[in-house]
Amino acid sequence: MMTFDVVATREGKWWMVTIPALDGLTQARRLSEAGVMAREFIASTLEISVDEVGVHVEVDAVGEVHGIVKTLDAIRAERLRAEALERDATNAASDLAKRLVQQNVPLRDIGTVLGVSHQRAHQLVSR
Structure with a gap:
């Protein structure tokens, strides 16, 4: 299985999903759909089965809210504690x-x- 890092950015009512490794871009209405849309884009681009594609979706900024990944890491650490x-x-x-x-x-x-x-x-x- 090939795994790709993708970045989701909120634009209006849509999430723009960037696939840097392929210089690709797709979109999703809901963040929960971002991974599916990215996998489908990658599979189509590489002409492989969707089952062969894994993604790691990251959101680091939404509008004025920055540092989401760092904040989530801190939250996870606190939950473990x-x-x-x-x-x-x-x-x-x-x-x-x-x-x-x-x-x-x-x-x-x-x-x-x-x-x-x-x-x-x-x-x-x-x-």
Whole structure:
């Protein structure tokens, strides 16, 4: 499979999709269609099957909004950090729930302590 980088730029109601490797240009009504339109353009230009073409669509500016790729990278990094923090918090809650069970604290009360339902407290104890 051949993979191409393409750049989508908003112009009016359309997305202009540039394929730099082929000096090509196509358009799409919706950004979600940009990849399909680019693949079809590339396949037609190179006279190959659409199934043989992959694309990576990038949007870096829309009007006055610049640095979209950099901002998206930062958002992805923050989400990964948040997922790691959530895992750590769940592990800590599970550990605390297990220690409370060892002290014969009822699941409903453990749920109250942790700010979760007694069902969730049971899940944490069972981990």
